[in-house]
Amino acid sequence: MGSTTAEHEHGPDGVDTTHPEGVGRRDLIKRSAALGLITVPTMSFLSACASGGGGDDDTSEDTQGETSESNPFGVKKGSKLDVVIFKGGYGDAYAKAWEAAFQKKWGVTSTHTGTQEITGKLQPRFNAGNPPDIVDDSGAQQIPIDVLYKNDQLLDLAAVLDAPSIDDPAKKVRDTLIPGTLDAGMQEDKVVALNYIYTVWGLWYSGKLFKENGWEEPKTWADFLTICKEAKAKDIGGLAHQGKYPYYINVAIMDLIAKTGGLDAMKAIDNLDPKAFVGSDAAKAGVEAIYEIVEKGYLMPGTNGLTHTESQTRWNQYKAVFITSGSWLENEQLKQTPDDFDMKFMPMPLLPDSVMPFEAIRAGSGEPFIIPSKAKNLPAAKEFMRMMLSKEWSTLFAKEANSLTILKDGVDPGVQLRPGTQSTVEASQAAGDNTFRYLYTEWYSEMDTAIQNASNELMAKRIQPAEWLKRAQAAVDKQAKDPDSKKNRRD
Amino acid sequence: MRKGQNRFVVGFLLVPVALYLIFVIWPYIQTFGYSLTDWKGQSQTFAFIGLDNYTALFEDDIFLQAIWHNILFLVFIPVITILLALFFAFMLNAGGRGRAGGVSGVAGSGFYKIVYFFPQVLSLAILAVLFGAVYRSDSGGMLNGLLMKLGLVDESAPIEWLNEPNMVLWALILVVVWHGVGFYLVLFSAAMQAIPRDIYEAALIDGAGRAHTFFRITLPLLWDSVQTAWVYLGIAAMDMFILVSTMTAGEYGGGPDHHSEVMATVMMRNFLLYGRSGYACAMGVVMLLLTLIVSVVMLRATRRERVEF
Numbered sequence: 001m002g003s004t005t006a007e008h009e010h011g012p013d014g015v016d017t018t019h020p021e022g023v024g025r026r027d028l029i030k031r032s033a034a035l036g037l038i039t040v041p042t043m044s045f046l047s048a049c050a051s052g053g054g055g056d057d058d059t060s061e062d063t064q065g066e067t068s069e070s071n072p073f074g075v076k077k078g079s080k081l082d083v084v085i086f087k088g089g090y091g092d093a094y095a096k097a098w099e100a101a102f103q104k105k106w107g108v109t110s111t112h113t114g115t116q117e118i119t120g121k122l123q124p125r126f127n128a129g130n131p132p133d134i135v136d137d138s139g140a141q142q143i144p145i146d147v148l149y150k151n152d153q154l155l156d157l158a159a160v161l162d163a164p165s166i167d168d169p170a171k172k173v174r175d176t177l178i179p180g181t182l183d184a185g186m187q188e189d190k191v192v193a194l195n196y197i198y199t200v201w202g203l204w205y206s207g208k209l210f211k212e213n214g215w216e217e218p219k220t221w222a223d224f225l226t227i228c229k230e231a232k233a234k235d236i237g238g239l240a241h242q243g244k245y246p247y248y249i250n251v252a253i254m255d256l257i258a259k260t261g262g263l264d265a266m267k268a269i270d271n272l273d274p275k276a277f278v279g280s281d282a283a284k285a286g287v288e289a290i291y292e293i294v295e296k297g298y299l300m301p302g303t304n305g306l307t308h309t310e311s312q313t314r315w316n317q318y319k320a321v322f323i324t325s326g327s328w329l330e331n332e333q334l335k336q337t338p339d340d341f342d343m344k345f346m347p348m349p350l351l352p353d354s355v356m357p358f359e360a361i362r363a364g365s366g367e368p369f370i371i372p373s374k375a376k377n378l379p380a381a382k383e384f385m386r387m388m389l390s391k392e393w394s395t396l397f398a399k400e401a402n403s404l405t406i407l408k409d410g411v412d413p414g415v416q417l418r419p420g421t422q423s424t425v426e427a428s429q430a431a432g433d434n435t436f437r438y439l440y441t442e443w444y445s446e447m448d449t450a451i452q453n454a455s456n457e458l459m460a461k462r463i464q465p466a467e468w469l470k471r472a473q474a475a476v477d478k479q480a481k482d483p484d485s486k487k488n489r490r491d
Numbered sequence: 492m493r494k495g496q497n498r499f500v501v502g503f504l505l506v507p508v509a510l511y512l513i514f515v516i517w518p519y520i521q522t523f524g525y526s527l528t529d530w531k532g533q534s535q536t537f538a539f540i541g542l543d544n545y546t547a548l549f550e551d552d553i554f555l556q557a558i559w560h561n562i563l564f565l566v567f568i569p570v571i572t573i574l575l576a577l578f579f580a581f582m583l584n585a586g587g588r589g590r591a592g593g594v595s596g597v598a599g600s601g602f603y604k605i606v607y608f609f610p611q612v613l614s615l616a617i618l619a620v621l622f623g624a625v626y627r628s629d630s631g632g633m634l635n636g637l638l639m640k641l642g643l644v645d646e647s648a649p650i651e652w653l654n655e656p657n658m659v660l661w662a663l664i665l666v667v668v669w670h671g672v673g674f675y676l677v678l679f680s681a682a683m684q685a686i687p688r689d690i691y692e693a694a695l696i697d698g699a700g701r702a703h704t705f706f707r708i709t710l711p712l713l714w715d716s717v718q719t720a721w722v723y724l725g726i727a728a729m730d731m732f733i734l735v736s737t738m739t740a741g742e743y744g745g746g747p748d749h750h751s752e753v754m755a756t757v758m759m760r761n762f763l764l765y766g767r768s769g770y771a772c773a774m775g776v777v778m779l780l781l782t783l784i785v786s787v788v789m790l791r792a793t794r795r796e797r798v799e800f
Contacts, residue, residue: 243651243654244740244741246740297647301629301630301647301649302627302630302632302649302651303628303629304654305626305651305652305653305654305740306627310629310631314629314631445766449741449760452741453741453748453749456654456741456747456748460651460654460655462656462748
C-alpha cells in the first residue's frame with residue numbers, strides 16, 4: 001500500500017491535532033452549533049411583536065366638508081381615500097368597482113391596495129400613526145381585531161350604523177342588516193369591525209345531475225339516503241367531504257344536531273354543558289345518521305383522505321351527489337365547475353322529530369372591514385362604509401365575488417347571479433329567522449380540533465357513534481375544566 | 492508578534508460573533524423567557540408563571556405521543572437511509588466484478604450516480620406535493636391507480652395511505668428516505684473514492700468477495716462520513732415539520748387523530764391556533780434540548796478509533 005494520502009496532520013503551531021478525542025469534541029461543538037441553526041427556525045418571529053402608538057397627527061386635516069342630510073359625515077370633494085383590501089377567495093375586483101362608484105358620486109379619488117400580506121403591510125403603518133382609511137382585515141395574515149382594539153386603533157362604527165340608510169333614509173343603517181350579523185365584530189359592546197359577508201353552510205349538489213336522474217331536493221333524511229342509494233347503483237358516491245379537513249363533515253354532523261334538538265342542543269355545546277353530547281338525544285341521532293352513510297358505503301370512495309380542492313373537484317366531475325361546504329364554494333370552484341353544472345345549495349335534510357324546520361340553515365358573517373381611528377379621511381371612510389351597506393354596492397359585491405352581504409335582501413332581484421349564489425339567496429329567504437350558528441369553533445379551537453379528529457375516525461369507520469359521543473364529550477369537559485380558556489356564554 | 496496576531500484575530504471574530512449572539516442565541520434566550528409566562532401571542536401582555544408550562548407538558552398526551560413519533564423517525568430514518576446509501580454507493584464504486592484486474596462500479600454506474608441524485612434537487616415543499624399525488628386516497632392517486640389496474644385494490648375502497656394510523660408514519664419515512672438516499676450516496680461515494688485503490692486490489696488478490704470487501708475495508712474507512720450522515724439524519728428526524736404539516740390531515744398536520752404528530756406540529760398548533768404561545772415556547776425549549784442530547788449521544792455512540800491510511 002504505497003500511495004497513502006496523508007501523514008499526521010499538524011496544526012499551525014505544531015500541535016498534534018490527530019488525537020481522536022480532540023477531533024471528536026471539536027466536531028461535536030461545530031455540529032451542535034450547526035444544528036442550532038437548523039432545528040428551531042420558527043423562533044425568530046418572537047421578536048416581531050409591536051405595539052401601537054405613533055404620532056398624534058391631526059386626523060381631519062382638510063378632509064372635513066360641510067354636513068348635510070345627504071352627506072351626513074361631511075365628505076369633502078377632491079379629498080383622497082386610502083383603501084386596503086384583502087385579496088383572497090373573493091378577489092378585489094368588487095372593491096375597485098366600489099371605488100369607481102365612490103369617485104363618481106363624491107369626487108373622492110382612492111388609492112387601492114389589494115394584498116394578502118395585511119399584517120406585513122399595515123402593522124408598520126398603524127405603529128407610525130399613518131394607517132389607511134378603510135381596511136378589509138382578513139385572511140391568514142389579518143391583524144387580530146382585539147389587538148387593534150386594545151391599542152385604540154379602531155373607530156367605533158356606531159356613527160355609521162346609526163346614520164340613515166342610503167336606500168331608505170327613514171331607517172338607520174343597522175336596521176337594514178340581517179339580525180345577528182354585527183355580533184362577530186363586537187368588542188366590549190362596541191361594533192368596531194363590520195363583518196360584511198353573509199355565509200351560509202349546508203349541502204351542495206348539481207342541478208344537472210338531479211335533473212338527469214329525476215331526483216328532487218330531499219327534505220328528510222330517508223329521502224336523502226334513497227338518493228345516495230340510487231347513486232351508488234350508478235357508481236356515483238352519495239356524499240363527498242373534504243376528508244383532510246374534518247371541519248367540513250362537522251358542519252353536517254353539528255347541523256343535524258342543531259336541527260334535531262333545536263337551539264338548545266346547539267347552545268349546550270357552545271356553553272360546554274356536561275350533557276352536550278353524552279346524554280343528548282339530538283347528538284346521538286345526528287351522529288348516528290352520519291354514520292349510516294359510512295356504514296352503507298354511500299361515501300365517495302377515498303373522500304376521507306382528500307383535500308378540499310381535490311374532493312370538490314371530484315364532486316364537480318359528478319363523482320358524488322352531495323358535498324358539505326359554505327357559500328364560498330362556488331367562487332372557489334369557478335374554474336373547475338362545468339358550465340352546465342347548475343350548482344345548488346340546500347339545507348341539511350331533517351331527521352324524524354326535528355325541532356327546527358327543513359329550511360333552517362347555519363348562517364353568519366365574516367370578512368371584517370375596519371376604519372382605523374387615526375384614518376386621515378374619516379368622513380369619506382364612514383361614507384364609504386355606509387355605501388357598502390347600500391343595495392347598489394351589495395349587488396356589485398354579489399356580482400363580482402359571488403357571495404351575499406349582511407344587508408337584508410341586499411341583492412337587486414333584477415341581477416343575474418350565478419346559480420349557486422342565487423340558490424343561497426333563496427335558501428336564506430326561505431329560512432327567515434330560522435338560522436343558527438355555532439360559536440364553539442371561534443371560542444374553543446382546542447375542543448374544535450378534538451371533535452374534528454373524532455369525526456375523522458368516525459368517517460374512516462375506526463370508531464362507532466357511541467365512541468364519537470364519548471370523545472366529543474371528553475373534549476367539552478376538558479375545555480370546561482381548562483383554567484386558561486376564557487369562559488364565554490350565550491343565552 | 493503574538494499579541495498583534497491575537498488582536499488581529501479578535502478583530503475579525505468580533506462582528507460574526509456579535510451577529511451570532513444577536514440573531515441566533517438571543518432568540519433562544521427570549522424563547523426560554525417566554526416559556527415561563529402565559530403569553531398568548533397577540534399582544535405584549537403576559538404574566539410570569541414559573542415552570543407551570545413545563546409541568547403541563549409532561550401531562551400532555553399529544554406532545555408525549557409526538558416525542559414518541561420523533562423517536563421512531565430517529566431510529567428508522569437514519570438506519571434505512573444510511574444502509575441503502577452505503578449499499579448503492581458501494582455497488583457504484585467498488586461493486587463491479589474485477590474487469591481487467593481493476594476496481595470499479597457496476598456497469599453504467601456513472602449514469603446511476605446522476606439519477607440517484609435527482610430527488611435531492613427537489614425541495615421539501617415540492618416533495619410533499621409530489622407524494623401527495625402518489626398517496627392520494629382515491630383512484631386518482633398513483634399507488635391506488637396502479638393497484639386498481641392490477642386488480643389488487645377494490646375501486647370502491649381505495650387505500651387511504653395517509654389516513655391509516657398504522658401506515659402514515661411509514662408513508663412519511665419512505666418519502667424522507669427516497670429524498671435522502673441520493674445525497675448520502677454521493678457523500679459516501681466521495682469518501683470511497685478517497686480510499687486508495689491498492690487496498691482493494693490487495694483484497695482482490697487475496698480473494699475477498701464483495702461482502703468481505705465491504706465490511707472489512709469500505710465500511711471501516713468510511714466511518715467518519717457515516718457518523719456525519721447519522722447526525723444530520725437524526726436532526727432531520729427530530730424535525731419533520733414540513734412533510735407532516737403539508738401531507739397529513741388537520742391544522743399543521745399530525746392526523747389522522749394525532750397518529751403522525753411530531754413535536755414541531757404540536758408546537759405550531761399551540762402557538763398559532765390555540766393562542767398558547769408561552770406553552771409552545773416551552774415545547775420549543777424541550778425540542779432544542781432533545782435535539783442536542785440526540786446529537787451528543789449519536790456522536791458518542793458512533794465514536795471509534797480512527798483508521799489512518
